[in-house]
Amino acid sequence: MTLASLAARNLLRNKVRTSLTLLGVAVAVVTFLLLRTVVAAWTGGAEFAAKDRLVTRHKVTFVMPLPKRYIEDIRAMPGVKASTYCNWFGGKDPKHEREFFGQFACDDGYFDVMSEQQVSPEELAAYKADRTGAIIGESLAHVMGWKVGEVVNLETGIYPADTPWTFTIRGTYRATSRNVDKSSFFFHWDYLNQALPEARRDTIGWTISRVDDPARTAEIGVAIDRAFDDKDTQTLSQDEHTFQASFLAGFSAVLHAFDAISLAILLIMTLILGNTIAMGVRERTQEFATMRAIGFMPAHLRWFVVGEAGVLGLFGGALGVAIAFPLIQGMLGRFLEENMGNIFPVFRLPFGATVAALGLAVALGVAAALLPARTAARVKVTDALRKLA
Amino acid sequence: MLIPIRYNLRSLVVRRATTLATALGISLVVWVLASAMMLAEGVRRTLGSAGRADVAIVLRNGSDAELGSTVEEQQVGLVLAMPGVRREGGQPIGAGETVVIIAAEKVGSAGVSNLQLRGITETGEKLRPTVKLQDGRRPTPGADEAMIGSKIRGRFKGIELGQSFDIKKNRPIAIVGVFEDGGSAHESEVWVDGDIVRSSFGRGATVSSVRVKLDALESFDTFKTHVEQDKRLGLLAMRETDYYEKASEGTGKFIRILGTLIAMCFALGAMIGASNTMYASVANRRREIGVLRALGFSRIGILISFLFESVLLALLGGVIGVVAALGTGSLKFSVLNQSTWSEMVFSFQPTPSIILGSLVAAAVVGILGGFLPAVRAARVSPLEALRG
Amino acid sequence: MNKPDDILIRLRGITKTYERGGESLCILESLDLDVPRGSFAALMGPSGSGKSTLLNLIAGLDKPTAGTIDIGGERIDKLSEARLAKFRASSVGFIFQSYNLLPVLTAAENVELPLLLAPVAASERRRRAQTALRVVGLEDRMDHFPRQLSGGQEQRVAIARAIVNDPLLLVADEPTGDLDRKSADEILTLLETLNEKLGKTIIMVTHDPAAAARAGVIHHLDKGRLSVEAHGEVHA
Known part of the structure; x- marks a missing residue:
């Protein structure tokens, strides 16, 4: 027998309480991990963004386009390897009013610049050969049930037309990086441009450029913006990371709320652990006094209580991770990635948060035990052993 | 017991x-x-609370929101002439408005966010009698001036009474007033003269939406039927309350x-x-x-x-x-x-x-x-x- | 086997007062006591006479307000809390009225408990616990938990725990208080054996005259003062 086995024995003494506590900690850990996964999935795009890509858009508002000739100027900039451009189409399928997915009218070099979105050479050739062709994400094809060769009609308020826009799906793209959206719809910019009235032609929403040296991305961005500074439309160039991060800034309150809630979960976990430990200590006053009489030091008892709490936290945390893993990674993650890929392209347990959850479960268990541990260490031996008679 | x-x-x-x-x-x-x-x-x-039941909003068919909607200038006149629109002194009460969003740096955090900029006309204010000036004065029509909703005041760089923001390079818009509207969504908007917004953002002869005051609550159905009857217009009409509810x-x-x-x-x-x-x-x-x-x-x-x-x-x-x-x-x-x-x-x-x-x-x-x-x-x- | 002048416990001028609500309450006043090595002393007295306080002082659970306590040549009245704990671990074996066994440990593990404080290998701990249990006649109950034992058996496990690290001194606080007559007799016989065969010095608080009669010497404590009633080998 050792002190550790004595502590373990004490944990098993009240099986109902210990199981409830472990379950409570596990629930807290699962909730915590779920929230962190949502946050990671949401902000993940920004973290995985390519460092050698620049997005250039209208300086004041992203709803206003740039003149098409800007693309030639950008392509001519030193340090820019390749450049492509897109327009936001903002349409929807009248047959699927409620499904939201992004549609982009892009130039044909798009899939060269965005190498994470891969299309097979045959499908790409078929797409390029068809003026009304479209390439869609695998996830979108799954959700909408669209097949290659199918004709799709879309409506949009941005580009009014007497008849719906008609496209033929010529292929699907596969995302090789986990953060890339798998539910977008791409078609030819020329198709859009030619159908527009004279006054609205030859504008592009934004450009995406690949630079030859990732270390100079910011510098090249500044150079691009400076080149257009005296023209009638000014630009704002950001590397992909900043671009996505600035988009998230609008949701910063939601992210803050998630952080606050995560904190509240940790607090609940601390309360559950602290309560269990405190109840255990209170019931064992007599035993602690006996141990003190036998010669155990206050420090022994303190370690005893703290260790018990740490073990409780560790096992509860491990149980939580064991539940969270198949739940989030397996069931929920797969479902969300397949069906809500536009919002959550990657819904995976972040490794850091998983380790943090385990660590926090132990650390908070220990923290919650500090007060009861002090109580245990301060047991007045002579009072506690006084006979009741 | x-x-x-x-x-x-x-x-x-x-x-x-x-x-x-x-x-x-x-x-x-x-x-x-x-x-x-x-x-x-x-x-x-x-x-x-941003919407009123006696106001109807007209958008491009297929759009859910003003931002994604485009209505041509000549259609505005057609819409205003529809039956069901209230008239005062022979003039229909209604206006085309342009909505764009502008990037604004948040105060106290690194991020850039978007603010809604609404190009309004003088009749626009008649459609929103609940809007009250809280501070400063109303912008002079045709001047590079703006008034801002009370909720965004001071939350973004430059968005505060007495300060200004650039609508274009070297074209600052001075903020001369702050308005409130009973806590409605308008309080998160920046209001600038409609013509200035259209010219600065190259909207040409288009607006985002048309709002009209109905001559009676029940007139909405008549108005809606007339707007949507003409398929060539490609427009849809909603009661403003329903629009904001959605x-x-x-x-x-x-x-x-x-x-x-x-x-x-x-x-x-x-x-x-x-x-x-x-x-x-x-x-x-x-x-x-x-x-x-x-x-x-x-x-x-x-x-x-x-x-x-x-x-x-x-x-x-x-x-x-x-x-x-x-x-x-x-x-x-x-x-x-x-x-x-x-x-x-x-x-x-x-x-x-x-x-x-x-x-x-x-x-x-x-x-x-x-x-x-x-x-x-x-x-x-x-x-x-x-x-x- | 003991020289009569070999004094294990020497108390001089012991005074113990408690502060209760601003008032000081004097429990023991200028008390002297000698207990020879190898003796079996009983401490009797009415409730509130201070006999438990005196026992706590001798066992190193409490410190006197004034006076000196010498146990086997060591002055324990001025020791720090930590040194006192070490003293208890190495030199004192406790026997309580309500046994105070840890319910989650088996009999053998309860007996092993004090050895955890000493640098003793696990196998050696096990062996010594077995020996101690053999001494109290409970070798066959080693792996039983306290709730599976009778009161008398529990107290015998507690005695085994008290002797496992071969202390200088056994202190027993009403060891038979919770037991029936027969079990009490067995416990007292066991204590006698420990005293006679193993030469353990025992000091026992009791208010049962029959229990006290089994001791070699009885100290009466009344209103903070001691008087001695001895039988057998008389000691002044």
Whole structure:
């Protein structure tokens, strides 16, 4: 027998309480991990963004386009390897009013610049050969049930037309990086441009450029913006990371709320652990006094209580991770990635948060035990052993 | 025969540290739940109060929001001439408005967010009689001046009375006034002269939407039929109240569902905590319970007594949680609204039903968490009283 | 086997006062006591006479307000809390009225408990616990938990725990208080054996004259003062 086995024995003494506590900690850990996964999935795009890509858009508002000739100027900039451009189409399928997915009218070099979105050479050739062709994400094809060769009609308020826009799906793209959206719809910019009235032609929403040296991305961005500074439309160039991060800034309150809630979960976990430990200590006053009489030091008892709490936290945390893993990674993650890929392209347990959850479960268990541990260490031996008679 | 409530109260007071820890756990559940519901209500009210039932909005067919809608200038006149539009002195009350969003740096954080910029006309103000000047003055028509909604005041760089922002390079718009509108969505907008917005943003001869005042509430159907009859126009008409109701749907639902989900996870944790506490309470009082049973109290009486104690404990947490949520309610919640793609500031809106609902949720946590321990208490034999 | 002047416990001028609500309460006043090595002393007295306080002082659980306590040549009245704990671990074996066994440990593990504080290998701990249990006649109950034992058996496990680290001194606080007559007799016989065969010095608080009669010497404590009633080998 050792002190550790004595502590373990004490944990098993009240099986109902210990199981409830472990379950409570596990629930807290699962909730915590779920929230962190949502946050990671949401902000993940920004973290995985390519460092050698620049997005250039209208300086004041992203709803206003740039003149098409800007693309030639950008392509001519030193340090820019390749450049492509897109327009936001903002349409929807009248047959699927409620499904939201992004549609982009892009130039044909798009899939060269965005190498994470891969299309097979045959499908790409078929797409390029068809003026009304479209390439869609695998996830979108799954959700909408669209097949290659199918004709799709879309409506949009941005580009009014007497008849719906008609496209033929010529292929699907596969995302090789986990953060890339798998539910977008791409078609030819020329198709859009030619159908527009004279006054609205030859504008592009934004450009995406690949630079030859990732270390100079910011510098090249500044150079691009400076080149257009005296023209009638000014630009704002950001590397992909900043671009996505600035988009998230609008949701910063939601992210803050998630952080606050995560904190509240940790607090609940601390309360559950602290309560269990405190109840255990209170019931064992007599035993602690006996141990003190036998010669155990206050420090022994303190370690005893703290260790018990740490073990409780560790096992509860491990149980939580064991539940969270198949739940989030397996069931929920797969479902969300397949069906809500536009919002959550990657819904995976972040490794850091998983380790943090385990660590926090132990650390908070220990923290919650500090007060009861002090109580245990301060047991007045002579009072506690006084006979009741 | 029921056991006096005083017995439960005393037992909660005696174990006050445990009582408090458990109640705090439950209070966090109630806090999350009540805050989420209050925020969802705030979203509904903010967007809801922006609309008026006697105003109709006309958008391009296929658009949900003003931002994605384009209406050609010559169509505005056609719409204003439709039957059902109110006229004063022979002039229809209605206007085409242009909505764009502009990037604005947030104060106090690194991010850039979007603000909704509305190009208005003088008639536009007649459509919104609730808008009142809070500070400064109204912009002079045709001048590079703006007035801003009171909610975004000071939250973005340059968006404050006396300051200015660039609508284009070297074209600053001076902010000369701050307006309020009873907490509506307009309070998150920047209002500039419509012609200036159109020329600066190259909108040419188009606007985003047309708003008209109806000559009577019932005229909407006539108006709608006429607008949508002409397929060549490709326009749709909505009552302004319905338009904003729809705009609040997404964000409000998102907050409500997320809040409920998180609160449910929390509730599970708190329920476990309450169970634990009540089990300990029963274990410590076996002898006492035995005495009560020996005195003639029934099993059901003991069961009710312990359930009651658990509910009492939970309600204590519920009250703390509601108070905390009301405290959170003094904060403003600023978030990108899904349907407008611009940042809107929402407030937490407490209602009696939210508060009552939160307390009921706490009581349910208490009942569910306390049930098994109460059953165990009821099973204690009167013989326990005699044990040493 | 003992020289009569070999004094194990020497108390001089012991005074113990408690502060209770601003008032000081004098429990023991200028008390002297000698207990020879190898003796079996009983401490009797009415409730509140201070006999438990005196026992706590001798066992190193409490410190006197004034006076000196010398146990086996070591002054324990001025020791720090930590040194006192070490003293208790190495030199004192406790026997309580309500046994105070840890319910989660088996009989053998309860007996092993004090050895955890000494640098003793696990196998050696096990062996010594076995020996101690053999001494109290409970070798066959080693792996039983306290709740599976009778009161008398529990107290015998407690005695085994008290002797396992071969202390200088055994202190027993009402060791038979919770037991029936027969079990009490067995415990007292066991204590006698430990005293006679193993030469353990025992000091026992009791209010049962029958129990006290088994001791070699009885100290009466009344209103903070001691008087001695001896039988057998008389000691002044």
